[in-house]
Amino acid sequence: MFDNSSMNISASxxxxxxxWMNVISNNIANxxxxxxxxxxxxxxxxxxxxxxxxxxxFQSVYGQxxxxxxxxxxxxSITQDTSPFQLVYDPSSPDAVNGYVQMPNxxxxxxxxxxxxxxxxxxxxxxxxxxxxxxxxxxxxxxK
Amino acid sequence: MQIYAGLPLLFVMISGRNIGxxxxxxVCRRNIADFADGVTNRMDTFGLLESSISAAALRQQVYANNxxxxxxxxxxxxxxxxxxxxxxxxxxxxxxxxEQHIPISNTTGTSSLPNVQPVVYTDYSxxxxxxxxNVDLTSEMSALAENQLKYETLVQDVTQxxxxxxxxxxxx
Numbered sequence: 516m517f518d519n520s521s522m523n524i525s526a527s528x529x530x531x532x533x534x535w536m537n538v539i540s541n542n543i544a545n546x547x548x549x550x551x552x553x554x555x556x557x558x559x560x561x562x563x564x565x566x567x568x569x570x571x572x573f574q575s576v577y578g579q580x581x582x583x584x585x586x587x588x589x590x591x592s593i594t595q596d597t598s599p600f601q602l603v604y605d606p607s608s609p610d611a612v613n614g615y616v617q618m619p620n621x622x623x624x625x626x627x628x629x630x631x632x633x634x635x636x637x638x639x640x641x642x643x644x645x646x647x648x649x650x651x652x653x654x655x656x657x658x659k
Numbered sequence: 660m661q662i663y664a665g666l667p668l669l670f671v672m673i674s675g676r677n678i679g680x681x682x683x684x685x686v687c688r689r690n691i692a693d694f695a696d697g698v699t700n701r702m703d704t705f706g707l708l709e710s711s712i713s714a715a716a717l718r719q720q721v722y723a724n725n726x727x728x729x730x731x732x733x734x735x736x737x738x739x740x741x742x743x744x745x746x747x748x749x750x751x752x753x754x755x756x757x758e759q760h761i762p763i764s765n766t767t768g769t770s771s772l773p774n775v776q777p778v779v780y781t782d783y784s785x786x787x788x789x790x791x792x793n794v795d796l797t798s799e800m801s802a803l804a805e806n807q808l809k810y811e812t813l814v815q816d817v818t819q820x821x822x823x824x825x826x827x828x829x830x831x
Contacts, residue, residue, distance in 0.1 A: 564732065650811075
């Protein structure tokens with residue numbers, strides 16, 4: 516308990532969900548961005564989660580063989596959504612090609628759903644952290 | 660599986676587990692138990708309570724990991740087996756040192772509680788999401804709350820037992 520392992524695990528969950536929330540905010544903020552430094556409209560970004568095992572590779576393999584506890588979660592990579600851009604008819608836009616403008620592939624509805632997921636997961640990790648903290652405090656009262 | 664250790668071996672096995680500040684308590688407990696052992700056999704109850712507490716601490720870690728990985732693709736939830744293993748060990752017939760036979764059931768009383776370690780296992784029994792994840796946040800949160808209460812109960816039990824020993828020593 517006092518090696519802070521379960522608190523570290525919950526903290527990794529908090530950090531990962533915070534990062535997810537940042538990416539979602541960035542996607543929503545750029546929902547109408549038609550020009551990027553790379554050229555073309557903004558592409559939505561997707562966060563990929565991966566479980567953390569032990570630090571060294573041998574320990575990791577050994578831990579998996581013994582089915583020991585994991586070490587939390589991490590964001591392994593942030594990749595770009597490869598789904599096609601939306602075409603919107605707007606001949607007055609300076610980015611229009613044959614009257615059509617390529618708009619970002621950010622789906623606001625799915626971003627909002629992801630945002631709720633991230634928020635709920637964050638809350639759940641806070642609760643788990645509180646539980647670990649309370650248990651550590653309880654164990655300090657042993658023998659009093 | 661059954662270990663017929665005397666006090667020192669049991670002590671070594673318990674202190675071999677890294678449970679931090681609890682180790683200091685174990686040292687105190689041994690001193691108390693050295694006093695009390697001749698009369699009461701309290702040693703094994705403390706040992707059992709300590710195993711249960713460390714199982715609850717491990718469970719907290721495992722549930723926290725499940726909650727942290729609630730959105731991780733292909734993650735499978737883990738759980739801790741302890742109570743069932745302990746019950747099985749209690750029911751299993753044990754060989755008695757120095758005797759030529761194995762008794763039909765364990766009727767030796769609390770003086771030889773089996774030393775059972777909690778085991779982490781991967782749970783494939785729950786329904787799997789479409790991203791290969793089988794963590795159900797609702798059940799994890801309720802298991803977490805239940806485990807926290809269990810931990811508090813065990814800590815209070817240990818504390819009150821120590822208070823009773825202290826009352827026996829000091830007479831007040």
